[in-house]
Amino acid sequence: MTDDIHDETGYQPLRPQAKGLGEFLAPVAGFGVTFSSMFKPVVTEDYPRRKVAPQSRYHGRHQLNRYADGLEKCIGCELCAWACPADAIYVEGASNADLPENADAAPGTLDADSPAGAHMSPGERYGRVYQINYLRCIFCGLCIEACPTRALTMSNDYELAGNTREGMIYEKQDLLAPLSEGMLAAPHPMAEGTTDTDYYRGDVLGATQAQVDWVRERRPDDETLDAAKAVAAGRREAPEPRQHELRPDAGPGEAEKAAGAAAVGSVRGAAGDRTGPSGAGGAAVQRTEVTR
Numbered sequence: 612m613t614d615d616i617h618d619e620t621g622y623q624p625l626r627p628q629a630k631g632l633g634e635f636l637a638p639v640a641g642f643g644v645t646f647s648s649m650f651k652p653v654v655t656e657d658y659p660r661r662k663v664a665p666q667s668r669y670h671g672r673h674q675l676n677r678y679a680d681g682l683e684k685c686i687g688c689e690l691c692a693w694a695c696p697a698d699a700i701y702v703e704g705a706s707n708a709d710l711p712e713n714a715d716a717a718p719g720t721l722d723a724d725s726p727a728g729a730h731m732s733p734g735e736r737y738g739r740v741y742q743i744n745y746l747r748c749i750f751c752g753l754c755i756e757a758c759p760t761r762a763l764t765m766s767n768d769y770e771l772a773g774n775t776r777e778g779m780i781y782e783k784q785d786l787l788a789p790l791s792e793g794m795l796a797a798p799h800p801m802a803e804g805t806t807d808t809d810y811y812r813g814d815v816l817g818a819t820q821a822q823v824d825w826v827r828e829r830r831p832d833d834e835t836l837d838a839a840k841a842v843a844a845g846r847r848e849a850p851e852p853r854q855h856e857l858r859p860d861a862g863p864g865e866a867e868k869a870a871g872a873a874a875v876g877s878v879r880g881a882a883g884d885r886t887g888p889s890g891a892g893g894a895a896v897q898r899t900e901v902t903r
C-alpha cells in the first residue's frame with residue numbers, strides 16, 4: 612500500500628523503510644528515548660529551592676568595592692557611565708571636603724586633597740549618587756573595564772528580578788559591597804600619612820587607631836568600631852573584601868515563598884547592604900533620572 616502511494620506520488624524516502632517487526636514498532640520507536648531517560652539522573656535544576664552557583668567569570672550583579680579600612684573605591688569619575696553602551700549607569704561625583712561632617716573644619720584647613728577630615732573615598736572626590744538601571748543593563752562588563760580604581764566589579768548574583776520598573780534601578784546603597792568584619796564604616800579620615808596612591812597600590816591593610824578614634828569621637832555607637840579597633844591593635848587579621856552572594860537555599864517547605872521573594876525584587880530586599888549617608892541621600896535625589 613505504502614509503496615503504491617510512493618509510486619503514485621514519486622516520493623522517494625531517504626532512509627530505507629522498516630519491514631516486518633520494525634515496521635510494526637515504528638510508530639512507538641520514539642518513546643525509546645523517553646523510556647531510557649527515565650532511568651538517568653535528573654539534570655534539571657530545583658530553583659529556587661536549590662541555587663546553583665554559576666561559573667566564576669559569570670557577569671552578575673555589580674558591586675562597588677571598598678578598601679580594607681572601609682573607605683569606598685569609587686571616586687565618582689563617571690567613566691563607567693560613559694563606557695556603558697546601554698546608558699544604564701548614572702553617577703554624580705562630589706568633593707569629600709563638602710561632606711556634612713567637614714562643615715565645622717576651619718576655613719583653609721581642609722582643601723580638596725587633604726587626607727584629614729571626613730572621607731567617603733581616598734583622595735578628592737567620591738561617588739555621591741550611583742545608579743544602575745537593570746532594565747537596561749546588558750551585562751557586557753565594559754563599565755568594569757573602564758573603572759580606573761577597580762571600584763566596580765561584577766558578582767555571581769543572578770537573582771535580579773522585580774515587580775516594578777523603579778525597583779530595578781539599583782542605588783548606591785544596594786550596590787556597595789557589604790562591610791567585612793574589621794572594616795570601619797565611612798565617612799572617616801584616610802589612614803594617616805597616606806595618599807590616594809597608597810590606597811590604589813594596596814598599601815592600606817586595615818583601619819588605624821587614629822581613624823578609630825576619629826569615628827569614636829563622632830559616632831560612639833558605630834557598630835563597626837570594636838572590630839576595627841581590634842584590627843588597628845593587631846589583635847585581628849586584616850579584613851578580606853566581601854561580595855554580594857546568592858541567598859541561601861530554601862528548605863522544601865519554603866520553595867514557593869522563595870520563588871515569590873525572588874520575584875519581588877529579592878536583591879533589593881537586602882536591607883543590610885544599605886551603608887553610609889551618601890547612599891541614603893543619593894536614593895532620594897535621582898531615582899527617576901535614569902529612566903529615560
Ligand code: SF4
Nearest residue numbers: 685686688689691758
Ligand atoms: S565605579 Fe569606577 S568608573 Fe564608575 S564612577 Fe566609580 S571610579 Fe569611576
